[in-house]
Amino acid sequence: MINVGIVGGTGYTGVELLRLLSRHGGVKIKAVTSRKEAGMPVADMFPSLRGCVDVAFSSPDDSDLKKCDVVFFATPHGVAMAQARELLEAGVKVIDLAADFRLKDPAEFQKWYAMEHTCTDLLAEAVYGLPEVNRDAIRKARLIGMAGCYPTSVQLGFKPLLEGGKKLIETDTLIADCKSGVSGAGRKAEVGTLFAEAGDNFKAYGVKGHRHSPEMVQGLTAIHGAPVHLTFVPHLTPLIRGIHSTLYARILPQARDTDFQKLFEECFANEPFVDVMPAGATPETRSVRGSNYARIAVHRPGNGDLLIILVVEDNLVKGASGQAVQVMNLMFDLPEQQGLEIVPLLP
Amino acid sequence: MINVGIVGGTGYTGVELLRLLSRHGGVKIKAVTSRKEAGMPVADMFPSLRGCVDVAFSSPDDSDLKKCDVVFFATPHGVAMAQARELLEAGVKVIDLAADFRLKDPAEFQKWYAMEHTCTDLLAEAVYGLPEVNRDAIRKARLIGMAGCYPTSVQLGFKPLLEGGKKLIETDTLIADCKSGVSGAGRKAEVGTLFAEAGDNFKAYGVKGHRHSPEMVQGLTAIHGAPVHLTFVPHLTPLIRGIHSTLYARILPQARDTDFQKLFEECFANEPFVDVMPAGATPETRSVRGSNYARIAVHRPGNGDLLIILVVEDNLVKGASGQAVQVMNLMFDLPEQQGLEIVPLLP
Amino acid sequence: MINVGIVGGTGYTGVELLRLLSRHGGVKIKAVTSRKEAGMPVADMFPSLRGCVDVAFSSPDDSDLKKCDVVFFATPHGVAMAQARELLEAGVKVIDLAADFRLKDPAEFQKWYAMEHTCTDLLAEAVYGLPEVNRDAIRKARLIGMAGCYPTSVQLGFKPLLEGGKKLIETDTLIADCKSGVSGAGRKAEVGTLFAEAGDNFKAYGVKGHRHSPEMVQGLTAIHGAPVHLTFVPHLTPLIRGIHSTLYARILPQARDTDFQKLFEECFANEPFVDVMPAGATPETRSVRGSNYARIAVHRPGNGDLLIILVVEDNLVKGASGQAVQVMNLMFDLPEQQGLEIVPLLP
């Protein structure tokens, strides 16, 4: 059994990790920390876990984190950065679900997250947690910066078109028009995500610039092996869970005979969590609710030169905690699907 | 034109007052105060008001409140209590949408609102703002404590059965099973009313005791002229607006031949904002959305001895700001319906 | 492995059976019938099942139902009644999720479901599918009429107070004020349950009389061993899944010293799927979303003579398909919790 610790168990990615890990079968939850709630049984805060999780929150100061085999950070940005070194030196592997180890350039990190990066050596070592792109590196890593929710969907959607320097689409006119459920904003007291504000309402936000934009560009550039330019427009939609990314790419003249459906199917043929839908399909967010799947459909209206890729994922599972468990499985040589064989909840 | 001031224009009752008053025709909005947002045009915070309301928030300190004819307090509990005297002394009428002037007993106020009542003389003078119960007193009042949202629906529903000491129902076994939309909790940053918490979720709360309980008992007792006992169970439902109260009362043996449908119709025959539905109807909250109507239906299953009264209202209109405008109309001898002839928004 | 058939796999209880059975581990799904969709892979209609369920709908006429060990009817009322005999005679056990085998009195069935009961001998034999009440009989049964969604919650909530003729509460003034999510109305094309009708809306319905009322009275009477009278008011709430029942009972004078919290805890101490919450709790529907749990809380405001019991369940799981799997486990001597150890999905 792998001993697991979770730093910051009171947010949505924390409770989602607990949901998944409590039925994983190969792990033992040793510690769930919360400075504010120390002493309170986790299931008192989240009654959905009554009978499933029997640990109490512990203070980060006297917890058993260093005795764990792996520690997940389900915390605000900046926390993992401050605590990772001590854990790594104690031989504990670290998986950060926040942004501390995503952007390779410390200046970019500082620009978008408004804080200095305090351990740039670890940042250099950290592996980006997106198994469909980075599986081998993840297996060998001791420190992971998990991919963000939007970036996961966008990178999966563009990967077959860009990987290995392929010349199939224009790489300077990419558009990602993305729609997210409200849980993506986290479990924190804010007016903008109140039910009476976000309910029965739809809006774009962050059009001028969003933190996930540089992460997407970094990831797509790495996949392609050359620079790409992307316009990213996120929207808030009255869903609890779910991301729907509508991606637009212009087909290059020399690539017009490509069978894009086949290209996508072959690219993800061996991926346990990426489902390429039949031609013509329009995936729904609820078709992945509560599960680690991403579903993708490829459209080319009128057989023209614009390709439309539709990607759905559950932002808290494949976009966060589920993918983190998938990464943990890889790091500890467990079956990649262990604990993640959950049928989506529909309706 | 009546000059109107609003203290606390950034919450839901405040923006709702602005929606209604901006199309009232008989008032001029002189001041909308917000210490925090002073200087910002109101329509910048609430773009729904662009082109309809052109004032900016002003600081409470240098606002023109004393030059107004009437000031509405759409503030947290405790604010009106601190500022009402000065306004009244300047000849300004005061309508408080919070709870400062609802409970006649200062000890009860302190018990439920956890603060001492600092102007008990004004409390004694204040008139309870529920026109269907108190119309004449309202006309003559200079200080109003508006009825709460739940209490409005519960008092309207029980009024025909209790008024004037009628002996129709048991008065010690009343039950009010009430369901409210989330806007009832106000526009403040709190985890419990986030979209991802309150969405697709239903729960009871405050079963042990809720602030509106003593207000209901006080009101029903006044209507009846004798003590009543009520059990009140509020529930939070994933609606933005709307209250649905399901009321239960046991018919007294001597009252079993009463035509309750007729009783209700006659009781409210001249009320512009209370609609008694045909026998057998089940009113929907959306049938009053955005309007000042309450709709009521009376049921007596199997012609037995239990009476079920269904009441719907929009908690922000008849349950708060609309009723406050209705009260203002009465206080200034305007047509009671002025500014309130809004057709509900369906769907 | 138990061979399982499902008649009527295109509704919500059908797809929910498939979600649960596909991860059960002890069953093989042999046939899922749908006259209209015969030939279509089930996962084409419900993409959430892609990769999890690989059967196609078969015609009821040439399906392998008779080769199954057990057949679930997830059909409209009246279908199971017409087909059960043939299956039973072929040695197949039958679990009906509709109402054909719920009401013991054929006249009552005809009154509420507007069709004659065509196999009253089987009706007499059928066992009511509510394990917490009827576990031993279920184990030995070959034909089950599953409890309805509302009746499950109401019977669980009143059971500790009524079972075995206990004299704790008045049995002629019981009230069940119940609120259901919209999936309870089934997956059929109807105006009243459209998103634009049922969304942001709350209403009571069926106040004059609802089909689940006689089922509740029959069940509670059986539990108590003497007649009870119940007033049932169902409400439609903008939830996808979930039932919240608020139950009211008057404590008898001689029972006022009862420790009701303890009574409930002891009653359900060994029940794997009934969770009695700590005193003072208010269970949320989302705390059981997607799971087979019911959670119950007992309240007695002001230590008075009114008891309030709050019960939540997922209407499609404990209220339908999950409970049917629980019943199947009992009938085939499998661990009662097999396939049902699902952590609720929150948020």
Add this chain to the structure above:
Amino acid sequence: MINVGIVGGTGYTGVELLRLLSRHGGVKIKAVTSRKEAGMPVADMFPSLRGCVDVAFSSPDDSDLKKCDVVFFATPHGVAMAQARELLEAGVKVIDLAADFRLKDPAEFQKWYAMEHTCTDLLAEAVYGLPEVNRDAIRKARLIGMAGCYPTSVQLGFKPLLEGGKKLIETDTLIADCKSGVSGAGRKAEVGTLFAEAGDNFKAYGVKGHRHSPEMVQGLTAIHGAPVHLTFVPHLTPLIRGIHSTLYARILPQARDTDFQKLFEECFANEPFVDVMPAGATPETRSVRGSNYARIAVHRPGNGDLLIILVVEDNLVKGASGQAVQVMNLMFDLPEQQGLEIVPLLP
């Protein structure tokens, strides 16, 4: 007073016309037809209209439509086409909210609506009902084909960039990524728009081709005076009302110095119902809920060569019935805003 008739008053555009016209002040509702509901008071079907609308549905056969000054068709496609001639010949003006008179090319109509156009002479005469584009023609028209909901938002958003042959953007790479509330699908019994299907769910649809696509292309081509090519991807979002269109256009090299904010502000400076938001704004659908406004924001991230235009409208008001009333006002020389000065409902 203008005498008004409505054919098809049982759908969402019908009830919305009734909401608006009942408070218009310059019209009298003479007839609301419904073959199926003839005789039933309109307010029995839509209790939101109780006390506001007191007509009953009449049969189309013996209604007073020919005595009206104007008749609105709030019907399925094909109905207006069959009845318009008789009304026009009787001197009645006709405003069709369906698609019968939108597409100028009968072959296109047949292709997208799967029925032959049976009065092509009237089609040639009909004026497209989009005041911001066609105001003068509308004033003089006797037959209007109202703009569709999506096409209204898309044409308003692109108009400043295309009108009069302007060379500001590439006209062959336009993208409209649009999101609609569920009421856009109408008030008809269908599985796909049930609450339990469309709730907490997001998906694209009609990616291969949508009926509004040829209408948009026809309209934009007319605005521009030269052909344009547009990719349109509609999405269904769990809103009751509201459309959010996210439009993408590539700026031509010679137009890079354009002040696009100013361009939009000047284009709509005199429009009573189009609100150009300040630079940087992201309009919300709820900011126009229940009102006839469209709000537009222009973005140019990083001052690059991609322009993003955000447009919100209420699909049932500016996208349908409100715009139809605006058109009626123009046709009868009434103030354009009469009956439409409604403050949006927020929250």
